Amino acid sequence: MSATELLNKLPAAFKADEAAGTNCTLQLKTSEPTYVTIKDSTCTVTQGTTDNADVTVTMEDDDLVQMLKGELNGMTAFMTGKLQIDGDMILTQKVFGLFDSSKLA
Numbered sequence: 539m540s541a542t543e544l545l546n547k548l549p550a551a552f553k554a555d556e557a558a559g560t561n562c563t564l565q566l567k568t569s570e571p572t573y574v575t576i577k578d579s580t581c582t583v584t585q586g587t588t589d590n591a592d593v594t595v596t597m598e599d600d601d602l603v604q605m606l607k608g609e610l611n612g613m614t615a616f617m618t619g620k621l622q623i624d625g626d627m628i629l630t631q632k633v634f635g636l637f638d639s640s641k642l643a
Contacts, residue, residue, distance in 0.1 A: 541568045541599035544606055544642055545583050548574060551641035552581035564633050565591035568599050576633065593625035593633070608639035 545566065557579045564574045565588060573588045574581065597605070601620045604610035612634060615621035623630050 539603060541602050542570045542572065542585070544603050545572050545574070547642050548583050548606075548637055549581045551637045551639070552576075553636050553638055554579040554581075557581075557636050560632065560636070562592040562629060562633065563588055563590055564630070565594040566602070567594060567596040568602055574633070576636065581636075591625070593623060593630050595630060596622040596624075605634070606637065606639060606642050 557576055561577045562575075564576075566572045566574065570585060571587045572583060572585055573591060574583050597615070597620060601610060601615060605612055605615055605621070610620070612621060612631065616623065616627075
């Protein structure tokens with residue numbers, strides 16, 4: 539499964555009940571840039587880039603797929619340079635925790 543295909547599944551895997559009060563935009567720099575917007579307990583995925591990102595994550599496609607599926611630990615990815623974060627690291631952890639990885643397999 540490509541990173542784009544997996545990212546398009548994020549709204550279906552979104553845990554809206556855990557997202558209360560979280561409003562942010564996460565820019566993902568992969569082979570096909572995409573941004574994820576979480577607002578009012580909803581999640582949307584849009585292809586392209588935004589100038590309004592709260593956090594920018596840069597990863598290789600395969601690493602992103604593994605991380606979202608729960609096969610690659612986010613902290614390990616960060617410490618080994620596979621995950622680069624520009625912005626609030628705590629917000630990034632929270633946002634990635636708002637998705638049920640079992641629904642992304």
